[in-house]
Amino acid sequence: MTVLSVKDVTVRFGGLVANDAISFDVSEGMLAAVIGPNGAGKTTLFNVISGAMAPTSGTVRFNGEVITGLPQYEVSQKGLVRTYQLVQLFKDLSVRANIMTGFHRVTKGGVLAALLRPRWFKEQEARIAARTEELLDFVGLRAVADMEADKLPYGQQRLLEVARALAAEPRLLLLDEPAAGLNMQETAALADVIQRVNSQGVAVVLVEHDMQLVMQIAQKIVVIDFGRKIAEGDPAQIKAHPEVIAAYLGGTEGLDD
Amino acid sequence: MTSPNITSTDSMRHVVIPVAAVLAVLGIALSSSGYVVTLIGFAAIYGVFCTGLNFFMGYTGQASFGQNAFAALGGYGSAILTANYYWDPVLALLVSMVLSGVIAAAVGYPTLRLRGHYLAMATFALGLITYEISIEWNSLTQGYMGLSGIPPLGIGKYELVSEKHQLVVLTLVMLVGVWVSVRLRDSRFGRALRAIAGSEAAANALGINVARYKLAAFVVAAVYASVAGSLFAHFVGFISPEVFGASMVILSFTMLYLGGVGTTWGPIIGALIVSLLPEVLRGLKEMQDVVYSVVLIAILIFAPRGLSGLSVLFPRKQTGQTKQAEKNA
DSSP, rough: EEEEEEEEEEETTEEEEEEEEEEEEEEOOEEEEEEOOOSSSHHHHHHHTTSOOOSSEEEEEEETTTTTTTTTTHHHHHHHHHEOOOOOOOOSBBBBHHHHGGGGGGGOOOOHHHHHOHHHHHHHHHHHHHHHHHHHHHOGGGGTTSBBBSSSOOOHHHHHHHHHHHHHHSSSSEESSSTTTOHHHHHHHHHHHHHHHTTTTTTEEEOOOHHHHHHHHOSSSEEETTOOOOOEEEEHHHHOOHHHHHHTTSSHHHHHH | OOOSSHHHHHIIIIIIIIHHHHHHHHHHHHHHHHHHHHHHHHHHHHHHHHHHHHHHIIIIIOOOSSTTHHHHHHHHHIIIIIIIIIIHHHHHHHHHHHHHHHHHHHHHHHHHTSSSHHHHHHHHHHHHHHHHHHHHHHHHOGGGGOEEOOOOOETTTTTOSSEEEEEHHHHHHHHHOOOOOHHHHSSSSHHHHHHHOOOHHHHHHHHOOOOHHHHHHHHHHHHHHHHHHHHHHHHHHHOOGGGGGGHHHHHHHHHHHHHTTTTSSSSHHHHHHHHHHHGGGGGGGGGHHHHHHHHHHHHHHHHTTTTGGGGGGGGGOOHHHHHHHHHHH
């Protein structure tokens, strides 16, 4: 089954065409990647998919339902959860509190429930607390659970952002350049987490610069350049694709290095 | 408090010690002269106001320069209903609360689409408009003259005639206000507010309807402000437009930042200190304002997170895990 279907998405900023009729599908449980040189339009595409921006034309479907034009929080509520290129953590809150906030989508209750605290509310809080500990273990942040998010090293901040997104129990997780600014060990830890998330049946789409990471973990790769999709396929096909090689390296080298 | 397992040392720090301090202040006030009672009473009323403001400015991270509008609504609501129509003070307070909440929702809905400076300006205008209305609507508010003859708090036949009795009730109302704020903060609702303060982008990505939660925080703050206004009217027995003027905004901001914005007890500490400081410094005569300013600036320099932030100076028992974590970082 197709979880995400992007169809003819075009975004124009005045005369600039940031996305030119891009189409691709992501099936359930797939780990896909969108790559492309700087300024290719990856982040714009991501913003359209996540509902942060409406496309000039074209549609995005999530679980068969058209989500283009919906406000971002409604898209997230449907189970399409994203992270940001520049980590957007709740800096003053502890690592644990950051994760607890992630459960918003899958929990209920407002002012009245908070005030009166009926039994279901307490049970829900207990579930949140237990799940939070599980997620801390899942990404390996238990030892720093009480620290302020701001004080974590960058690699752990990324992991925290992923853990917080997982708290929302996404059906599709969008990761915007998750490995940007990470060293090799941190990237490896992140790749491991992403693969384990995916093995639990969560579809993942990542926009990424780190070619090695993409080639290592993605099952499907979509390549865009100057706003157009120039290739789509598995890592082996992409590596051999002449247009991709041209776009990335001016056609002189392979992508293996 | 973010930890789900609240240890006994945590509850000492966050509940027992502050409540004991509040009761101690109350005790001192009750054994003092009438003037001290009045001052501490004002501090308690401002404590309620600032606890509400803290929802919007502290937890949610938005600026409102117009919360005095809702204090005016509460104050005039209670004054008019009790003095002119002989309503029960408690009923008048509750009705004013609901009215303020409804008006806050109606006014906030369009206003809260603004951000940052624009939101600050729009809310400031809200306070100014309310001030003008309270001056111009003579038939209802008696303009600059103000409304007098407001009865003290009470239920039915029982009136709290003495100021000291009223102070006890004011303190209790304030403590209930704090208790409510803690309950709201440590919940899905409170987490959503703090998410908005932390990053609106991330809040959106987690499915939080940012506009709705901002509005909810604004309404909660307005309801607290309304209660503070009602309490003021009954405590003093007289209100005028000046009471709820722009000086209320400045005073409450000073209290909030001095005590610690975004903390539970900061607004209360700030309200107490800002209420008492001018009186403590009265003996300095013409130097009074200078020293007052110096003290405020010094506190903001040496305790930038407010006085309640200074509690970190007292050693907290660390678990092995956090120590390890700090080493790793």
